[in-house]
Amino acid sequence: MRFNVDAVIQELTFKAIRSSGAGGQHVNKVSSKVELSFNLNASEGLTDFQKQRIQRKLKSRLTNEGVLILQCGESRSQHKNKELVIKRFIELIKVSLIVPKKRIPTKVPKSVIKKRLKNKRNLSDKKANRKKPDID
Known part of the structure; x- marks a missing residue:
């Protein structure tokens, strides 16, 4: 299922925040972590069917208002973090839009049953041959 990637990327909002964790002088003064937020309900780059599918698949990752929030603070560069979080977002949307094929149950072949x-x-014969013979 296709969606307009460029239109969806235009709807993203970004916020630079300070990375958490231990660090020296650099980490305390630079906001290199990037937070991406995407309002699913207000999106015009997705169809209603796609929105419902994403809503169902990413239910645990959406806020009550239907906003998806992703963060990336892996790199020291804000630009690199922004690229990484956009890639992650696009992959997440693509995966959630995949409709699995319906499984068609097949009959078990007679040769397999035989x-x-x-x-x-x-x-059974092997185990029966282990017994002592019945002499009457």
């Missing part, structure tokens, strides 16, 4: 019964008979 093979199973033959193996069962062989095992």
